[in-house]
Amino acid sequence: MNPAAPVVGVGGVLVHEGRVLLIRRGKEPLYGRWVVPGGTVELGEPLEEALVREMREETGLEVEPLELITVFDRIQRDGGRVLYHFVIVDYLRRRLSGEARAASDALEVAWAAPHELERYDLPPKALEVVRDAFRRSGLL
Numbered sequence: 001m002n003p004a005a006p007v008v009g010v011g012g013v014l015v016h017e018g019r020v021l022l023i024r025r026g027k028e029p030l031y032g033r034w035v036v037p038g039g040t041v042e043l044g045e046p047l048e049e050a051l052v053r054e055m056r057e058e059t060g061l062e063v064e065p066l067e068l069i070t071v072f073d074r075i076q077r078d079g080g081r082v083l084y085h086f087v088i089v090d091y092l093r094r095r096l097s098g099e100a101r102a103a104s105d106a107l108e109v110a111w112a113a114p115h116e117l118e119r120y121d122l123p124p125k126a127l128e129v130v131r132d133a134f135r136r137s138g139l140l
Contacts, residue, residue, distance in 0.1 A: 005041035011038025019111035
């Protein structure tokens with residue numbers, strides 16, 4: 001990857017019945033790591049529509065965004081060269097329908113309770129976002 005500009009991504013946290021939905025990524029960046037579902041925004045696509053589309057593509061679930069959780073940068077460098085730069089907009093979301101399954105670039109899906117998060121070795125920012133969503137949902 002040799003980006004000319006940052007790429008906008010959306011992600012989100014779906015808390016359902018006391019558990020959060022996680023995916024194990026099937027491509028770079030973060031190949032093989034557990035994270036919250038999400039992906040890149042297409043040209044002309046509003047953020048919330050991208051969020052709904054990405055969730056459907058990765059997990060088969062229909063969702064609706066509830067509230068913005070955070071906006072942050074994920075930048076990977078190799079010396080002075082930027083390998084990638086994503087600006088990620090994370091939302092809390094609500095499940096409307098469907099059963100979670102790995103699809104698109106997700107290798108696996110898992111539902112994790114707050115006390116199970118450590119076993120998934122989430123990247124620090126993803127763990128922070130998930131814990132914040134649990135707090136907002138009254139589970140922490």
